[in-house]
Amino acid sequence: MAEVVLKSVEKQYPNGFKAVHGIDLEIKDGEFMVFVGPSGCAKSTTLRMVAGLEDITGGEIWIGDKCVNEVQPKDRGIAMVFQNYALYPHMTAYNNMAFGLQMSKTPKNIIDQRVREAAKHLEIEDLLDRKPKEMSGGQRQRVALGRALVRKPDVFLFDEPLSNLDAKLRVSMRVRIQELHEMLKAEGVPATMIYVTHDQVEAMTMGDRITVLNAGRIMQVDTPMNLYRKPENLFVAGFIGAPSMNLVDGEIVEMGGKVFVSIPGGVLPLPEEKAEKVRSHVGKKIKFGLRPEDIIANEVHEGGEGFVTGSVRVVEQMGNEEFIYFNAAGTQFIARVNPEQVKNIRKGEDYRFWFNLAKCHMFDLETEENLTL
Numbered sequence: 595m596a597e598v599v600l601k602s603v604e605k606q607y608p609n610g611f612k613a614v615h616g617i618d619l620e621i622k623d624g625e626f627m628v629f630v631g632p633s634g635c636a637k638s639t640t641l642r643m644v645a646g647l648e649d650i651t652g653g654e655i656w657i658g659d660k661c662v663n664e665v666q667p668k669d670r671g672i673a674m675v676f677q678n679y680a681l682y683p684h685m686t687a688y689n690n691m692a693f694g695l696q697m698s699k700t701p702k703n704i705i706d707q708r709v710r711e712a713a714k715h716l717e718i719e720d721l722l723d724r725k726p727k728e729m730s731g732g733q734r735q736r737v738a739l740g741r742a743l744v745r746k747p748d749v750f751l752f753d754e755p756l757s758n759l760d761a762k763l764r765v766s767m768r769v770r771i772q773e774l775h776e777m778l779k780a781e782g783v784p785a786t787m788i789y790v791t792h793d794q795v796e797a798m799t800m801g802d803r804i805t806v807l808n809a810g811r812i813m814q815v816d817t818p819m820n821l822y823r824k825p826e827n828l829f830v831a832g833f834i835g836a837p838s839m840n841l842v843d844g845e846i847v848e849m850g851g852k853v854f855v856s857i858p859g860g861v862l863p864l865p866e867e868k869a870e871k872v873r874s875h876v877g878k879k880i881k882f883g884l885r886p887e888d889i890i891a892n893e894v895h896e897g898g899e900g901f902v903t904g905s906v907r908v909v910e911q912m913g914n915e916e917f918i919y920f921n922a923a924g925t926q927f928i929a930r931v932n933p934e935q936v937k938n939i940r941k942g943e944d945y946r947f948w949f950n951l952a953k954c955h956m957f958d959l960e961t962e963e964n965l966t967l
Protein backbone atom coordinates (compact mmCIF):
# COMPACT_ATOMS: atom_id res chain seq x y z
CA MET A 595 0.00 0.00 0.00
CA ALA A 596 1.58 3.27 -1.05
CA GLU A 597 0.87 6.70 -2.33
CA VAL A 598 2.74 7.69 -5.50
CA VAL A 599 3.62 11.36 -5.81
CA LEU A 600 5.25 13.14 -8.74
CA LYS A 601 6.71 16.56 -8.01
CA SER A 602 7.66 18.73 -11.01
CA VAL A 603 8.87 15.64 -12.84
CA GLU A 604 10.71 16.26 -16.08
CA LYS A 605 12.24 14.05 -18.72
CA GLN A 606 14.68 15.12 -21.36
CA TYR A 607 16.01 12.27 -23.49
CA PRO A 608 19.73 12.17 -24.26
CA ASN A 609 19.02 13.39 -27.82
CA GLY A 610 17.71 16.62 -26.27
CA PHE A 611 14.00 15.89 -26.78
CA LYS A 612 11.94 17.01 -23.81
CA ALA A 613 9.20 14.41 -23.38
CA VAL A 614 7.81 15.44 -19.96
CA HIS A 615 7.39 19.07 -18.90
CA GLY A 616 7.09 19.29 -15.11
CA ILE A 617 4.32 16.94 -14.02
CA ASP A 618 2.72 17.25 -10.56
CA LEU A 619 0.49 14.38 -9.57
CA GLU A 620 -0.71 12.63 -6.41
CA ILE A 621 -1.95 9.08 -6.72
CA LYS A 622 -3.65 7.92 -3.54
CA ASP A 623 -3.07 4.72 -1.59
CA GLY A 624 -5.01 1.92 -3.24
CA GLU A 625 -6.23 4.11 -6.09
CA PHE A 626 -6.67 2.83 -9.66
CA MET A 627 -5.19 5.63 -11.76
CA VAL A 628 -5.21 5.56 -15.55
CA PHE A 629 -2.85 7.56 -17.78
CA VAL A 630 -4.48 8.22 -21.13
CA GLY A 631 -3.60 10.36 -24.11
CA PRO A 632 -2.66 10.20 -27.77
CA SER A 633 0.41 8.43 -29.07
CA GLY A 634 3.60 10.17 -28.00
CA CYS A 635 2.05 12.15 -25.11
CA ALA A 636 4.55 10.49 -22.69
CA LYS A 637 2.30 7.99 -20.91
CA SER A 638 4.91 5.22 -21.08
CA THR A 639 7.81 7.53 -20.28
CA THR A 640 6.02 8.72 -17.13
CA LEU A 641 5.15 5.17 -16.05
CA ARG A 642 8.68 3.95 -16.73
CA MET A 643 10.06 6.78 -14.58
CA VAL A 644 7.85 5.60 -11.70
CA ALA A 645 9.16 2.07 -12.29
CA GLY A 646 12.75 3.30 -12.36
CA LEU A 647 13.31 1.94 -15.87
CA GLU A 648 13.91 5.48 -17.10
CA ASP A 649 15.83 8.03 -15.06
CA ILE A 650 14.26 11.42 -14.44
CA THR A 651 16.00 14.63 -15.41
CA GLY A 652 14.12 16.93 -13.04
CA GLY A 653 11.85 16.78 -10.00
CA GLU A 654 11.11 13.97 -7.56
CA ILE A 655 9.12 10.76 -7.48
CA TRP A 656 7.88 9.50 -4.12
CA ILE A 657 6.51 6.02 -3.41
CA GLY A 658 5.10 5.81 0.10
CA ASP A 659 7.32 7.88 2.36
CA LYS A 660 10.44 7.52 0.24
CA CYS A 661 11.86 9.63 -2.57
CA VAL A 662 12.84 6.93 -5.08
CA ASN A 663 14.89 8.99 -7.54
CA GLU A 664 18.00 7.02 -6.63
CA VAL A 665 16.28 3.72 -5.77
CA GLN A 666 16.75 0.67 -8.02
CA PRO A 667 13.60 -0.66 -9.75
CA LYS A 668 13.71 -3.92 -7.76
CA ASP A 669 13.71 -2.02 -4.47
CA ARG A 670 10.75 0.25 -5.26
CA GLY A 671 8.00 -2.18 -4.16
CA ILE A 672 6.49 -2.19 -7.64
CA ALA A 673 5.61 -4.83 -10.22
CA MET A 674 5.08 -4.06 -13.86
CA VAL A 675 2.94 -5.78 -16.51
CA PHE A 676 3.92 -5.10 -20.11
CA GLN A 677 2.08 -5.22 -23.41
CA ASN A 678 4.35 -7.97 -24.77
CA TYR A 679 4.04 -10.03 -21.54
CA ALA A 680 7.87 -10.23 -21.23
CA LEU A 681 7.76 -13.87 -20.09
CA TYR A 682 10.86 -16.06 -20.22
CA PRO A 683 10.20 -18.38 -23.18
CA HIS A 684 12.15 -21.36 -21.84
CA MET A 685 10.37 -21.38 -18.46
CA THR A 686 7.01 -22.87 -17.54
CA ALA A 687 4.24 -20.60 -16.32
CA TYR A 688 4.99 -21.75 -12.78
CA ASN A 689 8.66 -20.83 -13.04
CA ASN A 690 7.92 -17.54 -14.74
CA MET A 691 5.73 -16.63 -11.79
CA ALA A 692 8.18 -17.98 -9.21
CA PHE A 693 11.34 -16.46 -10.69
CA GLY A 694 11.27 -13.05 -9.02
CA LEU A 695 10.66 -14.59 -5.61
CA GLN A 696 13.44 -17.14 -6.14
CA MET A 697 15.82 -14.31 -6.93
CA SER A 698 14.90 -12.55 -3.70
CA LYS A 699 15.54 -15.82 -1.80
CA THR A 700 11.94 -16.28 -0.63
CA PRO A 701 11.49 -19.72 1.03
CA LYS A 702 10.31 -22.40 -1.39
CA ASN A 703 7.10 -23.24 0.46
CA ILE A 704 6.03 -19.59 0.46
CA ILE A 705 6.79 -19.30 -3.26
CA ASP A 706 4.69 -22.39 -3.94
CA GLN A 707 1.82 -21.08 -1.85
CA ARG A 708 1.85 -17.67 -3.53
CA VAL A 709 2.09 -19.06 -7.07
CA ARG A 710 -0.79 -21.46 -6.50
CA GLU A 711 -2.89 -18.77 -4.84
CA ALA A 712 -2.31 -16.36 -7.76
CA ALA A 713 -2.96 -19.13 -10.30
CA LYS A 714 -6.28 -19.85 -8.58
CA HIS A 715 -7.33 -16.19 -8.68
CA LEU A 716 -6.41 -15.94 -12.33
CA GLU A 717 -7.83 -19.36 -13.26
CA ILE A 718 -4.58 -20.62 -14.74
CA GLU A 719 -4.01 -23.59 -12.42
CA ASP A 720 -4.16 -25.98 -15.40
CA LEU A 721 -1.50 -24.04 -17.29
CA LEU A 722 1.29 -23.99 -14.75
CA ASP A 723 3.38 -26.62 -16.57
CA ARG A 724 3.12 -24.93 -19.96
CA LYS A 725 5.68 -22.74 -21.60
CA PRO A 726 4.62 -19.39 -23.12
CA LYS A 727 4.56 -20.72 -26.69
CA GLU A 728 2.03 -23.35 -25.61
CA MET A 729 -0.41 -20.68 -24.42
CA SER A 730 -2.75 -18.15 -26.06
CA GLY A 731 -2.12 -14.42 -25.76
CA GLY A 732 -4.78 -14.05 -23.08
CA GLN A 733 -3.32 -16.94 -21.07
CA ARG A 734 0.18 -15.48 -21.32
CA GLN A 735 -1.10 -12.17 -20.10
CA ARG A 736 -2.71 -13.87 -17.10
CA VAL A 737 0.64 -15.49 -16.29
CA ALA A 738 2.31 -12.07 -16.56
CA LEU A 739 -0.34 -10.73 -14.18
CA GLY A 740 0.30 -13.67 -11.86
CA ARG A 741 4.00 -12.94 -11.87
CA ALA A 742 3.25 -9.41 -10.68
CA LEU A 743 0.72 -10.61 -8.11
CA VAL A 744 3.00 -13.13 -6.34
CA ARG A 745 5.41 -10.37 -5.45
CA LYS A 746 2.68 -8.64 -3.44
CA PRO A 747 3.86 -5.21 -4.56
CA ASP A 748 2.60 -1.95 -3.12
CA VAL A 749 2.19 -0.57 -6.62
CA PHE A 750 1.21 -2.30 -9.87
CA LEU A 751 2.22 -0.62 -13.10
CA PHE A 752 0.52 -1.62 -16.34
CA ASP A 753 1.85 -0.50 -19.73
CA GLU A 754 -0.91 -1.09 -22.31
CA PRO A 755 -1.21 -4.70 -21.10
CA LEU A 756 -4.22 -5.58 -23.22
CA SER A 757 -3.40 -4.05 -26.57
CA ASN A 758 -2.20 -7.33 -28.12
CA LEU A 759 -5.46 -9.11 -27.31
CA ASP A 760 -8.59 -9.28 -29.44
CA ALA A 761 -11.56 -7.12 -28.51
CA LYS A 762 -13.52 -9.76 -26.60
CA LEU A 763 -10.54 -10.94 -24.59
CA ARG A 764 -9.64 -7.34 -23.81
CA VAL A 765 -13.00 -6.85 -22.15
CA SER A 766 -12.68 -9.97 -20.03
CA MET A 767 -9.11 -9.12 -18.98
CA ARG A 768 -10.23 -5.60 -18.17
CA VAL A 769 -12.81 -7.00 -15.78
CA ARG A 770 -10.25 -9.42 -14.33
CA ILE A 771 -7.81 -6.62 -13.51
CA GLN A 772 -10.58 -4.58 -11.89
CA GLU A 773 -11.60 -7.64 -9.85
CA LEU A 774 -8.01 -8.12 -8.78
CA HIS A 775 -7.91 -4.53 -7.55
CA GLU A 776 -11.16 -5.07 -5.62
CA MET A 777 -10.00 -8.41 -4.26
CA LEU A 778 -6.77 -6.97 -2.86
CA LYS A 779 -8.78 -4.21 -1.23
CA ALA A 780 -11.21 -6.73 0.28
CA GLU A 781 -8.28 -8.77 1.62
CA GLY A 782 -6.99 -5.69 3.41
CA VAL A 783 -3.91 -5.26 1.18
CA PRO A 784 -5.05 -2.61 -1.28
CA ALA A 785 -2.63 -1.99 -4.11
CA THR A 786 -2.10 1.28 -5.91
CA MET A 787 -2.44 0.63 -9.65
CA ILE A 788 -1.27 2.85 -12.48
CA TYR A 789 -2.53 1.79 -15.87
CA VAL A 790 -1.38 3.24 -19.20
CA THR A 791 -3.63 3.04 -22.22
CA HIS A 792 -4.43 5.00 -25.36
CA ASP A 793 -7.88 3.41 -25.39
CA GLN A 794 -10.30 5.78 -23.77
CA VAL A 795 -12.96 3.11 -23.26
CA GLU A 796 -10.46 1.21 -21.13
CA ALA A 797 -9.60 4.43 -19.32
CA MET A 798 -13.21 5.40 -18.65
CA THR A 799 -14.28 1.96 -17.44
CA MET A 800 -11.26 1.13 -15.28
CA GLY A 801 -10.04 4.29 -13.63
CA ASP A 802 -11.05 5.62 -10.22
CA ARG A 803 -9.43 8.70 -11.69
CA ILE A 804 -7.82 9.43 -15.02
CA THR A 805 -4.83 11.59 -15.88
CA VAL A 806 -5.23 12.96 -19.40
CA LEU A 807 -1.86 13.76 -20.94
CA ASN A 808 -0.96 15.67 -24.08
CA ALA A 809 2.54 16.39 -25.36
CA GLY A 810 4.18 15.71 -22.00
CA ARG A 811 1.78 17.85 -19.97
CA ILE A 812 -1.21 17.04 -17.76
CA MET A 813 -4.44 18.33 -19.25
CA GLN A 814 -6.78 17.23 -16.44
CA VAL A 815 -6.87 14.75 -13.56
CA ASP A 816 -10.39 13.73 -12.65
CA THR A 817 -13.01 11.00 -12.32
CA PRO A 818 -14.30 9.51 -15.60
CA MET A 819 -17.67 11.21 -15.08
CA ASN A 820 -16.15 14.66 -14.51
CA LEU A 821 -13.88 14.34 -17.54
CA TYR A 822 -16.93 13.59 -19.63
CA ARG A 823 -19.27 16.18 -18.17
CA LYS A 824 -16.86 18.90 -17.12
CA PRO A 825 -13.85 18.93 -19.44
CA GLU A 826 -11.63 21.79 -18.30
CA ASN A 827 -10.24 22.51 -21.74
CA LEU A 828 -10.67 21.95 -25.44
CA PHE A 829 -8.19 19.07 -25.54
CA VAL A 830 -10.04 16.97 -22.95
CA ALA A 831 -13.40 17.84 -24.53
CA GLY A 832 -12.20 16.53 -27.88
CA PHE A 833 -10.32 13.53 -26.54
CA ILE A 834 -12.80 12.01 -24.08
CA GLY A 835 -16.00 10.49 -25.48
CA ALA A 836 -16.68 8.31 -28.50
CA PRO A 837 -17.93 9.56 -30.83
CA SER A 838 -16.32 12.79 -29.76
CA MET A 839 -18.02 16.00 -28.79
CA ASN A 840 -19.17 18.22 -31.65
CA LEU A 841 -16.72 21.13 -31.63
CA VAL A 842 -17.43 23.95 -34.04
CA ASP A 843 -16.50 27.60 -34.50
CA GLY A 844 -18.87 30.04 -32.88
CA GLU A 845 -19.29 33.61 -31.74
CA ILE A 846 -20.99 35.06 -28.67
CA VAL A 847 -23.50 37.75 -29.65
CA GLU A 848 -25.93 39.95 -27.73
CA MET A 849 -29.32 41.01 -29.05
CA GLY A 850 -31.85 42.97 -27.02
CA GLY A 851 -29.97 42.21 -23.79
CA LYS A 852 -30.05 38.47 -24.43
CA VAL A 853 -26.96 36.40 -25.12
CA PHE A 854 -26.81 34.04 -28.08
CA VAL A 855 -24.21 31.81 -29.64
CA SER A 856 -23.88 31.99 -33.37
CA ILE A 857 -22.74 28.68 -34.92
CA PRO A 858 -22.94 27.26 -38.44
CA GLY A 859 -26.62 26.80 -39.21
CA GLY A 860 -28.13 28.99 -36.51
CA VAL A 861 -28.05 31.67 -33.82
CA LEU A 862 -29.07 29.93 -30.62
CA PRO A 863 -30.38 31.55 -27.41
CA LEU A 864 -28.26 30.59 -24.41
CA PRO A 865 -29.98 29.59 -21.17
CA GLU A 866 -29.40 32.09 -18.36
CA GLU A 867 -26.75 30.04 -16.56
CA LYS A 868 -24.61 29.66 -19.70
CA ALA A 869 -25.23 33.24 -20.82
CA GLU A 870 -23.78 34.57 -17.55
CA LYS A 871 -20.60 32.55 -17.99
CA VAL A 872 -19.87 34.02 -21.44
CA ARG A 873 -21.37 37.51 -21.20
CA SER A 874 -17.86 38.97 -20.92
CA HIS A 875 -17.05 37.34 -24.27
CA VAL A 876 -19.79 39.08 -26.27
CA GLY A 877 -18.37 39.86 -29.71
CA LYS A 878 -15.65 37.24 -29.38
CA LYS A 879 -15.13 34.05 -31.30
CA ILE A 880 -15.15 30.83 -29.28
CA LYS A 881 -15.26 27.07 -29.84
CA PHE A 882 -18.72 25.66 -29.21
CA GLY A 883 -19.08 22.08 -27.96
CA LEU A 884 -22.05 19.76 -27.58
CA ARG A 885 -22.09 15.98 -27.06
CA PRO A 886 -23.89 13.96 -29.75
CA GLU A 887 -26.54 12.77 -27.25
CA ASP A 888 -27.50 16.38 -26.51
CA ILE A 889 -28.77 16.93 -30.02
CA ILE A 890 -32.38 15.96 -30.59
CA ALA A 891 -33.40 15.10 -34.13
CA ASN A 892 -37.05 15.86 -34.51
CA GLU A 893 -39.42 17.96 -36.57
CA VAL A 894 -41.48 19.20 -33.65
CA HIS A 895 -39.85 19.88 -30.33
CA GLU A 896 -41.38 22.07 -27.72
CA GLY A 897 -38.21 22.77 -25.77
CA GLY A 898 -36.91 26.24 -25.15
CA GLU A 899 -33.67 25.52 -26.98
CA GLY A 900 -32.57 26.58 -30.40
CA PHE A 901 -32.16 24.44 -33.47
CA VAL A 902 -30.15 24.29 -36.65
CA THR A 903 -31.42 22.92 -39.90
CA GLY A 904 -29.16 20.25 -41.25
CA SER A 905 -29.05 17.86 -44.14
CA VAL A 906 -28.54 14.21 -43.20
CA ARG A 907 -25.49 12.62 -44.80
CA VAL A 908 -25.20 9.26 -43.07
CA VAL A 909 -27.30 7.28 -40.61
CA GLU A 910 -25.35 4.63 -38.73
CA GLN A 911 -27.44 1.94 -37.09
CA MET A 912 -25.81 0.55 -33.95
CA GLY A 913 -28.65 -1.56 -32.56
CA ASN A 914 -30.00 0.38 -29.61
CA GLU A 915 -28.60 3.68 -30.78
CA GLU A 916 -28.17 5.50 -34.01
CA PHE A 917 -25.61 8.05 -35.11
CA ILE A 918 -26.82 10.71 -37.51
CA TYR A 919 -24.16 12.69 -39.36
CA PHE A 920 -25.59 15.92 -40.70
CA ASN A 921 -24.34 19.04 -42.37
CA ALA A 922 -25.36 22.54 -41.37
CA ALA A 923 -23.89 25.51 -43.26
CA GLY A 924 -20.99 23.38 -44.49
CA THR A 925 -20.11 22.03 -41.03
CA GLN A 926 -20.53 18.43 -40.03
CA PHE A 927 -22.29 17.49 -36.77
CA ILE A 928 -23.09 14.16 -35.23
CA ALA A 929 -26.20 13.32 -33.19
CA ARG A 930 -26.68 10.17 -31.15
CA VAL A 931 -30.31 9.19 -30.99
CA ASN A 932 -32.51 6.38 -29.77
CA PRO A 933 -34.04 4.73 -32.86
CA GLU A 934 -37.25 4.05 -30.88
CA GLN A 935 -37.81 7.77 -30.40
CA VAL A 936 -36.57 9.01 -33.74
CA LYS A 937 -38.03 7.26 -36.70
CA ASN A 938 -37.79 7.80 -40.43
CA ILE A 939 -34.69 9.96 -40.55
CA ARG A 940 -33.55 9.57 -44.12
CA LYS A 941 -30.27 10.31 -45.79
CA GLY A 942 -30.28 13.36 -48.06
CA GLU A 943 -33.22 15.10 -46.33
CA ASP A 944 -33.29 18.23 -44.18
CA TYR A 945 -34.37 18.16 -40.54
CA ARG A 946 -34.41 20.44 -37.56
CA PHE A 947 -31.82 19.45 -35.00
CA TRP A 948 -32.61 20.82 -31.55
CA PHE A 949 -29.66 21.57 -29.30
CA ASN A 950 -29.91 21.02 -25.56
CA LEU A 951 -28.00 24.19 -24.74
CA ALA A 952 -28.07 23.61 -20.98
CA LYS A 953 -25.41 20.99 -21.73
CA CYS A 954 -23.25 23.02 -24.11
CA HIS A 955 -19.62 24.01 -23.56
CA MET A 956 -17.82 27.07 -24.87
CA PHE A 957 -14.05 27.36 -25.01
CA ASP A 958 -11.80 30.42 -25.12
CA LEU A 959 -9.82 30.31 -28.36
CA GLU A 960 -6.59 31.58 -26.81
CA THR A 961 -6.39 29.72 -23.50
CA GLU A 962 -8.56 26.80 -24.71
CA GLU A 963 -10.20 26.83 -21.26
CA ASN A 964 -13.82 25.86 -20.77
CA LEU A 965 -15.69 29.11 -20.05
CA THR A 966 -18.88 27.37 -19.02
CA LEU A 967 -17.87 25.35 -15.94
Ligand SMILES: Nc1ncnc2c1ncn2[C@@H]1O[C@H](COP(=O)(O)OP(=O)(O)OP(=O)(O)O)[C@@H](O)[C@H]1O
Nearest residue numbers: 607609611613632633634635636637638639640792
Ligand atom coordinates in the same frame (compact mmCIF):
# COMPACT_ATOMS: atom_id res chain seq x y z
N1 LIG B 1 14.68 6.98 -26.04
C1 LIG B 1 14.08 8.06 -26.55
N2 LIG B 1 14.80 9.08 -27.07
C2 LIG B 1 14.21 10.19 -27.54
N3 LIG B 1 12.87 10.38 -27.55
C3 LIG B 1 12.09 9.40 -27.03
C4 LIG B 1 12.65 8.19 -26.52
N4 LIG B 1 11.63 7.41 -26.08
C5 LIG B 1 10.48 8.09 -26.32
N5 LIG B 1 10.76 9.29 -26.90
C6 LIG B 1 9.79 10.32 -27.29
O1 LIG B 1 9.13 10.79 -26.14
C7 LIG B 1 7.75 11.04 -26.40
C8 LIG B 1 6.91 10.24 -25.44
O2 LIG B 1 7.05 8.86 -25.73
P1 LIG B 1 6.20 7.75 -24.96
O3 LIG B 1 6.62 6.42 -25.46
O4 LIG B 1 6.29 8.01 -23.51
O5 LIG B 1 4.74 8.10 -25.45
P2 LIG B 1 3.37 7.31 -25.24
O6 LIG B 1 2.37 8.33 -24.84
O7 LIG B 1 3.58 6.15 -24.34
O8 LIG B 1 3.09 6.85 -26.72
P3 LIG B 1 2.45 5.50 -27.30
O9 LIG B 1 0.98 5.51 -26.94
O10 LIG B 1 2.66 5.64 -28.77
O11 LIG B 1 3.19 4.37 -26.68
C9 LIG B 1 7.53 10.68 -27.86
O12 LIG B 1 7.56 11.85 -28.62
C10 LIG B 1 8.70 9.78 -28.20
O13 LIG B 1 9.06 9.88 -29.54
